[in-house]
Amino acid sequence: MPRDTPAPIPTNRGPSRAEAMALAARRRRRLQTWLPWIIILGTFLVWEAAVQAFNVPQFILPAPSAIIASMVKWWWPLLDNSWQTLMTTLIGFALAIVFGLALGIAIGSSSLLYAGLYPLLIGFNSVPKVAVVPILVIWFGIGTIPAVITAFLISFFPIVVNVATGIATVEPELRDVLRALGAKPTDIIRKVGLPRAMPYFFASLKIAITVAFVGSIIAETVAANKGIGHLMILASSRFDVPLVFAGLILTGVMGVVMYAIAMKIEERTTGWAMRGQDGPSVATSIGG
């Protein structure tokens, strides 16, 4: 027998190992929920302190306190224009979902369509949307319609690509199983392709909704008489920089909220694709 025998493994002394692990996991999850808020708050505090310390002029970088003051002062125009932007974005986004799904399914299920349309789509997506807005203004005039269309154009591409990928990558064996049963191509798309594409679809929604905001605000800054983009252009022409920042922050908040909604829907509908994310916590609860 070796001289230094290892210390006996402690058993059932104090809280068990599994309990300690469960506790640590819980603490970690709590930190995960609070961390974003802590970081946002921290950023604003550092920002405020830096502006005060270095005496930065307000028309270069306003302090968060000045932005908040501006928000309070201009609450109604901000709310009114944010609402306008939210609506144009959502309409454009809804159109993008409808057309994106339809085209994605078509491209994903036919390699001929895929080969034929993909280069065009890539080319189209490479065109900066700012360059398109003046054309839309010529066609539709200044107002809501160019903003809706820009939001649609910019958010449509990620949806098409993702849905097409989901449908095109059905396992060949599964396809064989179904074809040998006499399944028609539409059966295969309905039973396998579409459900399989759903996680891709929802992942693309999260990207699409954030870029849809970019689209509508670009259009509003170029040619509109309402909307948060329009408001920011007006404010900056008056050197009201705190109001510009207030608009930026509101846009960010709207983006995050819409993203969170898309994520909730994703979790509800395609939870099967997310399995194992809670793996460790499940394991500890079984162990404990």
Next chain:
Amino acid sequence: MSSATERPFVEISEVAMRYGGVEGTLALKDCTLSVGKGEFVAVVGPSGCGKSTLMRLVTGLWPMTQGSVIVAGQEVDRPLSSAGMAFQAPTMLPWRSILANVMLPLEVVEPHRRRLRRERAMYDAKARKLLAMVGLAGFEDKFPYQLSGGMQQRASLCRALIHDPALLMLDEPFGALDIFTREDLWLELQTVCQTLKPTVILVTHDLREAVFLADRVLVMSSRPGRIIAERRVPFPRPRSMEDVYKPEFQALLHDLREHISDARRAGAAVEASHAA
């Protein structure tokens, strides 16, 4: 050779299959075999001999280059409408429960497709019974990722059998499983086949599996594949794992092993002459 005088259920005559145009690889050549109704045939051969190609030609999934395939008296020129298939990968749909996965063919194959909604309870009971037969009772409402590979493969077999297919095609269905699970599944497959009596073509590279399960074992040459030997398996059913260790069983294995070795040597010689 078949003792029955009626026409064989599957007739494959002088089939050739070449991939990728005139200059492409010749996967099968002069491949001829027939399978009687309700017979269990295993096709074995060296790897890359075109066994899986044969499966896809018989079910009409791919068009062949030459020859003809006749199933149930009908020339195969499009995918069959109700063959059951199972592959090495279980290919379960991850968003469906095991029960819903097994019932997938019923949503596709006529006449079940029309009846499914009205006679849901009957079909449901049928799927549960089939699952119980392979030891999956109690797992009906689980999702595929909650099951081990062997259990998923059992479910995959059930899916291939749920619509009472006249023809069951198995392409190395147990290839990815450990030896103990595999042997369990042989016994279960044997039970199911004795109950439902489908015509089965099993493609495998496991000689023990072929001899244990099949009524007849066919040996394929290396590429381009054709049938070079045929052995009847005389052991009575139901066979048990004990039979595997009997001298007759071992002799048959040894005999088949020789044929495959020859085929591989011949294949290697051809490759060498091509390279030279």
